[in-house]
Amino acid sequence: MSSTAIANPVVAQRRREERRRQLFTNKSTHMTQKYLRRVRELGDSLEHMEPFLDVLERIYVRGEHVAVPRGTKTVGTYCVQVPEELVYAAGAQPVKLCSGHYTAFSIGDDVVARDACPLVKAVAGFKQMGTMPAYEDCSLMVVPITCDCKKKIAGLLSETTPVHILPVPANKEDEDVEQLVEEFYGLASVLTQVTGQAITYESLVGALNRTGYAQRELSRFLELKRTTPGLLYGTHAMAAMNASAYLGGDDWARAMRSLNDALVRRAHAGELVTRKDLPRIMLTGSPIVFPNLKIPLLVEEMGGLVVADETCMGERGMSDPVVPVDASFDGLMRALAIRALRPCPCPTFADNTQRIYRLRQMVRDYHVEGVIYHVLRGCLVYDYEYRLMEEELERLGIPVIRLESDYTDQDVEQLRIRIEAFVEMIKLKKGPLRAMRS
Ligand code: SF4
Numbered sequence: 001m002s003s004t005a006i007a008n009p010v011v012a013q014r015r016r017e018e019r020r021r022q023l024f025t026n027k028s029t030h031m032t033q034k035y036l037r038r039v040r041e042l043g044d045s046l047e048h049m050e051p052f053l054d055v056l057e058r059i060y061v062r063g064e065h066v067a068v069p070r071g072t073k074t075v076g077t078y079c080v081q082v083p084e085e086l087v088y089a090a091g092a093q094p095v096k097l098c099s100g101h102y103t104a105f106s107i108g109d110d111v112v113a114r115d116a117c118p119l120v121k122a123v124a125g126f127k128q129m130g131t132m133p134a135y136e137d138c139s140l141m142v143v144p145i146t147c148d149c150k151k152k153i154a155g156l157l158s159e160t161t162p163v164h165i166l167p168v169p170a171n172k173e174d175e176d177v178e179q180l181v182e183e184f185y186g187l188a189s190v191l192t193q194v195t196g197q198a199i200t201y202e203s204l205v206g207a208l209n210r211t212g213y214a215q216r217e218l219s220r221f222l223e224l225k226r227t228t229p230g231l232l233y234g235t236h237a238m239a240a241m242n243a244s245a246y247l248g249g250d251d252w253a254r255a256m257r258s259l260n261d262a263l264v265r266r267a268h269a270g271e272l273v274t275r276k277d278l279p280r281i282m283l284t285g286s287p288i289v290f291p292n293l294k295i296p297l298l299v300e301e302m303g304g305l306v307v308a309d310e311t312c313m314g315e316r317g318m319s320d321p322v323v324p325v326d327a328s329f330d331g332l333m334r335a336l337a338i339r340a341l342r343p344c345p346c347p348t349f350a351d352n353t354q355r356i357y358r359l360r361q362m363v364r365d366y367h368v369e370g371v372i373y374h375v376l377r378g379c380l381v382y383d384y385e386y387r388l389m390e391e392e393l394e395r396l397g398i399p400v401i402r403l404e405s406d407y408t409d410q411d412v413e414q415l416r417i418r419i420e421a422f423v424e425m426i427k428l429k430k431g432p433l434r435a436m437r438s
């Protein structure tokens, strides 16, 4: 047989693969553009939102690499339990890779177990297609074992990328903190091998200052949102939080600072983007990851206002500060472990009184009038906790609905009907109160 005859099927196969990837890229770009357009058209979007929307567009539509200083390696992370400070301290840049992409989900649906959650299916889809630089550039991925889906996706990712598995204790006792401190020392040494840069006391303090700057701007932002309802749409706030996945800590903090300064000016001038008295909705439950913003978009398109989001890609993702136990290297490592465990309301812990406490606090702080509990299909841990949350909210007299969704547009109409009815019900409930006050 001639070499041409052998080569032809190979070339043909390669062309088929290229066509498949091109088709995937076209569909995936179209999907992201659609959601970005809806976010931009939602209402009066501040120009200071642009850096956040721009990075989402660069990564998902233009397929750009995550911008890092020359020679800097990127480390993919999943979940809030991975201490980004260690990644920075080793001279690398963390990139959060949990995904909300429908096109990638449709590919991953054929790759992982049918009942796995869409978030890990979307991750699997991107890895399968190999078209997304944010994934392909990673020198290492750190996957915490928080739930079964994360455990299995860690195995799948390790077929093509170096993966460090980070076991996370199921409890929050002193011995669990000790166990996590050990794990963080192990992670620090893997990061050092990957970057060739040792993590020192000084580099760790520098990293803590860096994330601390971002957290300070985030708390300013949350305070502005809390004290001046209608200053910006909740969907815009969630897009800004999601953008932190691809903007280095300093860049995100600077963009957030400009947004905060603009919001302060607007608050003083009384310039609001919505009426103040719209039904005040809190989102909680399974992660809401860009571009899967259909639920916050529907809430705000239907006349509600997302005043708070208690999800891991939103406020919760960055809000817990690191409080050093003492000024030694070990004290800093211990503080990172405590931050990852004690205040964390992820439903993957066995005892989740912390989550109920956080929910109560947010309902009070944001004057929440209704809660939407989001369950991604296949996300058992959140589904499991719904009953507890429902009971607690009933005690507080706050209406709640459970919305199950997937990474597809097919459930949008059904979601729209339920969200519209929920928003209308809160408006009716508010009506008599307004009448009594006037
Ligand atoms: S809620 Fe789930 S996906 Fe989000 S950080 Fe926690 S364990 Fe990870």
Ligand code: SF4
Binding pocket: 117, 118, 119, 120, 147, 148, 149, 150, 286, 287, 376, 378, 379, 380, 381, 382
């Ligand atoms: S916590 Fe839920 S959404 Fe997150 S990875 Fe696990 S199953 Fe998926």
